[in-house]
Amino acid sequence: MTTLLEVRNLIRTFGALNAVAGVSFSVRQGELVGLIGPNGAGKSTLYNLIAGAIAPTSGEVVFKDRPVGGWKPYQAARAGVARTFQIPKPYRHLSVLENVALSAMLHDRSVAAACESAQAILADVGLADYVDAPVGNLTVGLLKRLEVARALALRPSLVLFDEIMAGLTPSEVKGMTSLVAGLPARGITVIWVEHVLYAIMKTAPRIMVLHRGELIADGAPEVLVKDPAVIKAYLGEETSVA
Amino acid sequence: MDAAPPRAKQRSGRWRLLPERGTVSLFELVLLAVCVALVAAPLPQYLQDVVIQTFLWAGLALAWNIAGGFAGLISFGHAAFFGIGAYTSSILAANYGLTPWIGLWIGGVLSTAFGAVLTLVCARLRGPFFILSTLAAAEVVRIAALNWATLTGGAEGFSILPIASIANMVFESKTTYAALMLGYFLLIYAITKTVEGSRYGYYLFAARDDEEAASAAGVNPLLARTGAMSLSAFLAGIGGSLFAQYFLFLDPTHVISPELSFQFALLPALGGLGTAIGPVLGSFVITPLSEMLRSYFGGAAAGLHLAIYGGVLVVVMLYIPSGIAGALQRLAEHRRKGTP
């Protein structure tokens, strides 16, 4: 399997704060990798660095063997990197369908074709009933699913999920989990930040643990659970693993 | 601010009753018929003037709306584009004998350049910072026009020779002017509807609603914005040239004024920002009203109609932010929900 994404010694500082303090890892095509860590560990910053929302202080991100060199988010999207936002950012004046169709328009040049693609994806994530709804009426859980739909509509090679389970009922979590688990088979590589640990521990064959901007563990869930560094990082947090 | 998002399913046949994104509605067809009738009808001269100005302002409001409503680039400086267009074609006609039919395109291009540069220069500015920049830029243009008297005639103004001929784009018959302005208005309306239902239009809406999310979805926000402002400036500039040919007199204090810039924003705001029909409704309501107030109250009306607009704008913005178009949409929805 070829390497899709490689992060080399990535550093991002904000003043005196080392948000990302020298992170290196690589993700191969078709992998499903979880990314966990306590609050403030630097996960969102890492996503922003990979997806082009901010530029690194030093280090590099290499996607499909090409260094991305401080690219902009729209360049990342066009290259095949999709991401969701931890706090959903829907287009307030567009309907649910149009929100997703907008992403689909990256590949579908006509509005009609994009809307068709969007319909299919909305059905996938279980939002078929909300197709014409204005986004103002949606709950957080529904908005998170909208985020997932928008990311998938970009037909990405790599998708960065940011806490997509928050606000979902257990059965919805199940549905979303099997959706995510099925993505590698569809040719989509997944990096998945999540706080709902039981979902991610059961599904992701590989998990990375970020703590204070550093990668402190990277391996199979069963191994991680016993890792003293990981346990220490999470001290005080609930880490029930089914 | 859009009216409610389009309903995919409708009870009646293929025709939509009210304007919607991407299709032509009965409302618009009826309005078109009315406009043509207004041009063809043998109206008294002063009413023809009202018709001419209503069509012109419908076009200008639509032009503003592409930047302000679609892209979210609220500008209180559009009079600059208007003025650049007006003065360019008029100066070229007067000094070089260039027919305004060509001159207006050059004016449009200059306005476009100004608009594009302004947007690029203010690329990082949002909200009130951007708005103030448009204000400042328009003032720079006005003061330049005022003081560059050798070129523009300065405060004394610039007269266009009233020699009627097609080549001069000066006409004896007001009906011809009405047709010209109607053509301008319809052209911009067609452009607006096309953009509204196109991929580019959606990219503008997305960049306006949430720039970060749009960028993550593959939209280049700066390019989209610059394109929108450029198109808006271009169309406003052409409107300026047409105005010059009709009014036959230009002076910076009236043509590049903050009051005029306000008018550009007022009409779409009242009619419904971000829709195609909104600016049209705004002009069709406000422009005749202005003329009526002006003729009723004479000199005192200098303040009155603007005072009323100011007050109405405050009320509309606070209580019916989606304007006349939005109110109509909501009415239609109420009625639709009411029928069993």
Add this chain to the structure above:
Amino acid sequence: MTTVGQLVFSGMLIGGIYALMSIGLTLIFGVLRIVNFAHGEFLMIAMYGAWAMTRYLGLNPYYSIVAIVPAMFLFGVVVHRLIVMPALDKPHLVVVFATMGLSILMQNVALMVLSADLQDVPPILGGRSFTFGPFYAKPELLIGFAVAVACTLGLRFMLQATYLGKAIRATVQDGEAAQLMGVPVPRIFLITFAAGSALVGLSACVMMPLFSVFPTVGLNFVLIAFVIVVLGGMGSIEGALLGGICIGIVQSLSSYYIAPAFGQMFFFMLFLLVMIFRPAGLLGRKGEATLGIND
């Protein structure tokens, strides 16, 4: 050489007065995150108020401060309640258009009700110039500048040392957190807006001896105020003073060496330059202009 020095000195004085006029605007932006597009018209009615008190009551503008400032405070309360507050929870363009509409309304009501003629107050302090070191200046200018500086210092003291001041600073930094900490943010908004209006009243009284008033005078001054606020950094009081002084000097020098009309144009270009290179202004928080307003 002395000419330049004199020009700079006069520019500084008038700049300080411009700054006084702008402090309200920057304070309102810092706390409420809105730009009051009717700011110029607030100045206009306050100036008419000061003029009227001179004309009909024989009170010179400096004494009128006692009446005008509270009156403008009340006016600010009314405008805030009626217009600003309902607009705050809506998309940002609502408050932009609403204050713009208010501006047009006020300008034109003034045009209809009052004469369009320029109105002045008769000279109060003898009309002679004082010598201030190697420079000379009209006493009205010196007084105005002194008031501006005193006001800036007073505001700074109030912000640092009083509970209200701390509450305001907390709201500026993080309105939500402040509210969670028990700061009555809506009341802070009201007080700040009204105070901004009162400050405009103060500056009107100080400006009336120096400028004429007419219904659209607000437009001239509001553009100057915007430039000053942006130059100094939106939300920074000291920035407004600094920005004002810069603008005053630029205007003074360019009016003399180039042409009075171009004086105005120059500081618009200065404004645009600031927007390009340092949108946060001299003393503003970096990134503020690029973040703009959060809806």
